[in-house]
Amino acid sequence: MLFSGRRRKLAVNAQTEIYGQPLQFYGQPPLENISLSEFETFAVDRLKLLKTVETLGVSYVKASEQYSFKLMNESKSLNFPYRPEAGSMDDRKPQPGPTEYDKRRKDHISHFILRLAYCQTEDLRRWFIQQEVDLFRHRFSELHPKQKLEFLHRNNLQYDTISVEEKKALQDKLISSSAGISGITVEDQDFYKVPFQDALDVVRMRKVYLKAGYVYIPHQDIVTIVLNDFRTRLSKALALTARSLPAVHSDERLQPLLNHLSHAYVGQDYSIQKNVGKISLEQIDSLSAKSFPLCMRQLHQALRENHHLRHGGRMQYGLFLKGIGLSLEQALQFWRSEFIRGKVDADKFDKAYAYSVRHMFGKEGKRTDYTPFSCMKVILSNPPSQGDHHGCPFRHSDPELLKQKLQFYKVSPSGIHQILELVKGMHYQLACQKYFELTHNVEDATFSLNHPNQYFTESQKLLGTGRDMKRETDGAQRSQENASTKGSSTAREAAAKPPQQIAEMTEELDSFFQDA
Template structure:
């Protein structure tokens, strides 16, 4: 794997890799959009581009994992991935825009970004076997999507770029094994179509260990350790080789990580990226001021919690209602969440003051010890920062007691919590098994999304998530979509720029 010296990172305004690719008169550095990522990128890049390119790729990989966890069919997965790639990680075909001119520079820049983003994420996902396997699975799916969209000429360029260790079966051997090889040509409507395929298609033989899936499903003929693969199944060899190569590369990267840890610029970015995979990447949701008709009032919070809150916020609310108190992180997370739901500062003070009634917090103690914290959270005290509600990533990696229940609760406790919270919204005992399976597979955001689908079955079908296949990545996004469906507002919630997940530890006074 590369050291920082191989990939200089700087804040200075040097020529950007994204705008300073190959000249139109020089041969392309990347002759095909299909890349096995064998060599690390060897060009200068700004630190911001280093991180942003990886985040763009991570959004795609997270959605691939989401599609798998939801059991989406391949055609649907491919469509979703293709759409996301057009938005975040476009790779133009060699035939797009002609062979010369500015389009060649654009293609080169796209492929440089793709190259860089892959290697950055290798750093983030090489440290544990679980992360390595998830990365391999998602990257292999992305590669397969791109392979199927590639032109025959682009595939040929890939075949010629490396040794796949296959041997083309000559006509004499093909004829001598005709009966056995014909048996691998399946899926045709009639014998005429099969005869046409037999005359037209070539066969390749590889060591059987290169195509274990084809062997398992009896799609190849085996002889003396060789697997005879029809040309129509040739892609299976390529996909398997991609996975094997990537696994070896990740293991090598992991062994080199102690050297990378010395770079204080990169370590926080790498850690942030690996955490982002937990929740399908941080949401773009951001708090916006609403008009008087959309603002939440203190007396509405209890009703809204029962109908619209995700389990993380519902749990804090229920504990507050029961005990008339929650600890510091519970108050912090819930205050920011309610702020994001347009509960203004005066209503927030009224809500917390009333919620503490019946407990040990007197009005005098509330005014002295809690009012300031609420005002600070709303940016009215201290440095007057506009703190944002916590994302799913923050709740997955933060305080366990008030963090994501799908991650931190034991299966039995999660089952009980779900039944208590959502039984009256359509959640059945038969639904629990699927949700617990998502938890077991570390697909915590998918588990939360599935609960949303079940409790909003009048508005979304299974697999549609929050609508248009969107996955839960933010508690406020969950709540806003729920409210929108109930009020039948048209169009998605307005989204603004990328949220900064502020760290309030040490800023706000901790009072338990």
């Protein structure tokens, strides 16, 4: 849909100005209409990028050469801006593939889509802000000195570099107050003169020289000031955007799509039953000890001890077992044999519980072939209450109880400390990945953990017992490589609507973003 009249002209001018810059604070929302397929593709690609940012931030020192190299490669592969060039976009020779304008447009639009999806809860907002801040830090550090100064002035951060004469006059003070600055390096360093109220963090840590209400910040430390400003702006924007949620939730086309994004899983679809019959009921106990993630291991243990699981536990564990290869007949036999050892006789099981097992396999009700829960779904939906055993142990367990569980499973004290530090930083999937590494005696897992069934498959591959399963799942993965960009069934139905209805939908997003 094309813009008409004055609105179209304003939109084009605003976009030209925004996308002419290598970096932005995302202060202005996108002003164009896009298709739902592009909407969802942009959002999923950015989610992949932010998950890479999270993983690299724990695995490597931020801003290190290896960290920057891997993040740059991921940005490049997803067609996001990855290396700002000196000069304007028009000055450079055209390159094959998406142009720099296209990449900056994608970056801008995808940020606002995820802003709307991730403003819904405090946990989502916290995670989104942290990853966006880390991504911004990387991008700002890649700017040329001139581009940094232009960025500061363009965003009303009137921080100028001091003159050579002033630097010489203050040389001794700057050297003594700034870490890593010597008499040799100070000559090649730019120093920014910043009002002290804008740099309270570095003043508090006594890392800079303070004089007459101004602090003198070395070139490499100005990013701290900019990040504080970016974090503040983004936090406020998310809070304002959250006020639009009632209006968003009233639209049956938007709500499922945005909920899908906030719980999105961007890996293999484990609902494909290519593995049926690959495991036997007799194997489950041994597999649980060596190849189940902690969430499924504790569900299996609770089932064996109590001979019962509540609905949340049955769904989470039952779909996981379905994903690793348990057939419907095996599943019915497994749950019946366990429940009748407790307070449920065979007749009651058939009347009260067998239906839900068949329902998981798409044989009852709406005949939906349910997908095993991803890590994001386990972490963010249906938190366990007293008497429940489902959920993510790293997210929902008391730290002391989690420590006891890890000790019981023979995790080393240093390993427990590493896991608890990740949990403290709310990196729950990374904590599970560290648990994988410690229990499988590998220093660095070669995958990014996003799904309990992925944990099982990687474990089996590593232990050498999952070769046949790998051949089967590889075919499933190839057939599902674009599944993460398809979204919910509601979103797909909406994508088939006439262009006019799609245009109306994206115009509604305009008003939501404007409020932010």
